[in-house]
Amino acid sequence: MRRVAMFLIAFCAIGPIVFAVELKSGLDRKAMDPSVRVQDNPFLFMNGNWLKHTPIPADKSNFGSFSLLEDEAQLAIKEICEEAAAGEHPDGSIEQQIGDFYTSFMDEATIAEHGIQSLQGELEAIDNVSSHDDLIELFGHFNQIGVETPFGFFVDQDDKDSTKYLAALIQSGTTLPDRDYYLEESEENLAARAALVKYINTLFDLSELPREGDVGTQILELETALAKLQWTRTELRDAHKRYNKHTLAELAELSPSLPWTTFFDAANVQGVEELNVCTPSFYQELDALIVETPLDVWKEYLRFHLMDAFASALPAPYVNAQFELYGKQLAGTLELQPRWKRAVDAISGGRGFGVLGDAAGQLYVKKHFPHRAKERMDELVSNLMLAYKQSIDDLEWMTPVTKERAKEKLAKITTKIGHTEKWRDYSILVVKPDDLLGNFLRSEELEYNRMIDKLGKPVDKDEWFMTPQTVNAYYNPGQNEIVFPAAILQPPFFDVEAHDAVNYGGIGAIIGHEISHAFDDQGSKYDGDGNLKDWWTDEDRAAFHKLTSKLVEQFNSYSPLPSKHVNGELTLGENIADLSGMSIAYKAYNLFLDGKEAPVIDDWTGDQRFFLGWSQSWQRKYRDAEMLKRLLVDPHSPSMYRSNGPMSNFDPYYEAFDVKLGDEQYREPTDRIRIW
Structure with a gap:
């Protein structure tokens, strides 16, 4: 399971302002659209010209400030891969593994020659399923090689005992x-379903797999039946609802037709006595669906998911078919990424760990991480922490007893910056230069066993859940930590040559965003030791809910596409973090100023540059299909609303730009939502 939140930062320790050189504003004036009033739409004022004249690259579904840094990281990893592939390295070294994997991915002729040979054993296992017990056994095996089944099994920290790992089903x-x-x-949605049917049938045609009738429609009908059992994403956000510890006996009572011992044995999971069933009603109702659905349909379903899981490692027709669904139909992307980009993403992980993400990360850090950035980050985080502490004291809606507990939790937040000190071990992974599909299969098993091996061991608090080349950051409630990979620590978020106002409005607000996840509607359910435990009074929770329900209403009103609206409940945690992060970053900026007047740079005051820096950091545009998908699945609001929504609630923004009644951003003082 992936853990992702967003990102934050803070710039200089509190003290006198001394500049050895003249600093720039940090704002991209060419991106601005002076035809838009900053009082009406600060996002379009700051980014409008960029939006008008910057096309989304044909191989992307969206493009913005994050994309620029992701492109740079991708090029850096490409150079690492090409150097590794060109050299001679000892077997088992990370250079040999990276070089040989890259070679195997780029060798289209060998991939075409091998076809689906490496999957024949898995296809035979599907053919041999003759009972529902056999089916569940295969579900267990497919978990080990990363093939989708209705059983979402994983191992993670126990939400109510943060010192232990717990098996889980979702x-x-x-x-x-x-x-x-x-x-x-x-x-x-009808078009997406039609595209899925076409994709399924194409994979069966390419592989000459056995089928009965319109296999695409049959699998769509089965997946629709599964979808009817699933919880909504809004329901899945609730940490208490997701925590449902069961013994194996209780799990058997929940779904008596499913042979759970068979599943766990096949999944190579030993000694499980209890586990968290995150979505119990799903498994309760799945019990009947498994039995009522003919085995031949389940076998077709598994053949499809096997081919889909490894399509990127198969000959070009498979890759193209997969792109037609996931790229064109569901994201609106016009062109398939060049092969080298797909190779780099497979190795480096994009926003996951990929096949060799930490191995590539070690080499990336040596070449591209300036350790002085960590020192500046430490200063920024210290300032943001102090601003949060003072803000807690000033809260009118929080009771005194809960304020003390909040400060205790704040003091326990740990910070990780740049990269892990304990890299993932890939020494047993066999990587061959002429076996891409086999490389993927062996990697899936290695990463699955890495996860399973956690059971029965103490929680590893040194573990990172992002690689250093990932342009992102996160808050982890189970370990009460904020984490900033190396690749995010550069412009436009963190510019050492810019005056502090824009850095506080950019990366500082992002630091504040991550810290505030510890106190959003879900993070606030975890104590300072990372345990799911109520530490707020009923009075606090009621006051907080009153404020956040207004935020839900505000974001529900935003419509980025005709008749399509932001889901204020789904995006609530991130919207709280955006509003809180910006508010606290502004306080930290003023602590930094220490009562002194910020210089005017490029005709902008310090406060104005702070807010424009905030809007600049959200620079992004989307294809319609991508936007539609994000409205359904993304807990973050679209970028324009992340920029403008928080500012419309924040008095200092009104003062900085003289926002008045009649301006589009204006909200009555009594309607402005103040959380921190």
Whole structure:
């Protein structure tokens, strides 16, 4: 399971302002659109010209400030891969593994020659399924090689005992990004379902797999039945609802037709006495669906998911078919990425760990991480922490007893910056230069066993859940930590040559965003030791809910596409973090100024540059299909609303730009939502 939040930072320790050189504003004036009033739409004022004249690259579904840094990281990893592939390295070294994997990915002729040979054993296992017990056994095996089944099994920290790991089950088994794609009858969803049917049939044609009738429609009907059992994404956000510890006996009572011992044995999981069933109603109702669905349909379903899981490692027709669904239909992307980019993403992980993400990360850090950035980050984080501490004291809606507990939790937050000190071990991974599909299969098993090996061991608090080349950051409630990979620590978020105002409005607000996840509607359910435990009074929770329900209403009103709105409940945690992060970063900036007047640079005051820096950091545009998908699955609001929504609630923004009644951003003082 991936853990992701967002990102934050803070710039200089509190003290006198001394500049050895003249600093720039940090704002991209060429991106601005002076035809838009900053009082009406600060996002379009700051980014409008960029939006008008910057096309989304044909191989992307969206493009913005994050994309620029992701492109740079991708090029850096490409150079590492090409150097590794060109050299001679000892077997088992990370250079040999990276070089040989890159070679195997780029060798299209060998990939075409091998076809689906490496999957024949898995296909035979599907053919041999003759009972529902056999089916569940295969579900267990497919977990080990990363093939989708309805049983979403994983190992993670125990939410109520943060010192231990706990096995868990969550709903799974569908291909389209969200249950609504199956259940809602919009034109877009009907088109997505038709594209899925076409994709399924294409994979069966290419592989000459056995089928009965219209296999695509049969699998769509089965996945629709699964979607009807699934929880909504809003329901899945609730940490208390997701925590349902069961013994194996209780799990058997929940779904008596499913042979759980058979599943766990096949999944190579030993000694499980209890586990968290995150979505119990799903498994309760799945019990009947498993039995009622003919085995031949389940076998077709598994053949499809096997081919889908490894299509990127198969000959070009498979890759193209997969792109038609996931790239063109579901994201609106016009062109398949060049092969070298796909190779780099497979190795480096994009926003995951990929096949050799930490191995590539070690080499990336040696070449591209300036350790002085860590020192500046330490200073920024210290300032943001102090601003949060003072803010807690000033809260009118929080009771004194809860303020003290909040400060205790704040003091326990740990910070990780740049990269892990304990890299993942890939020494037993066999990587061959002429066996891409085999490389993927062996990697899946290695990473699965890495996860399973955690059971029965103490929680590793040194573990990172992002590589250093990932352009992102996160808050981890189970370990009460904020984490900033190396690749995010550069412009436009963190510019050492810019005056502090824009850095506080950019990366500082991002640091504040991550810290505030510890106190958002879900993070606030965890104590300072990372345990799911109520530490707020009922009075505090009621006051907090009153404020956040207004935020839900505000974001529900935003409509980025005709008749399509932001889901204020789904995005609530991130919207709280954006509003809180910006507010606290502004306080930290003023602590930094220490009562002194910020210089005017490029005709902008310090406060104005702070808010424009905030809007600049959200620079992004989307294709319509990508936007539609994000409205259903993304807990973050679209970028324009992340920029403008928080500012419309923040008095200092009104003062900085003289925002008045009649301006589009204006909200009555009594309607402005103040959380921190």
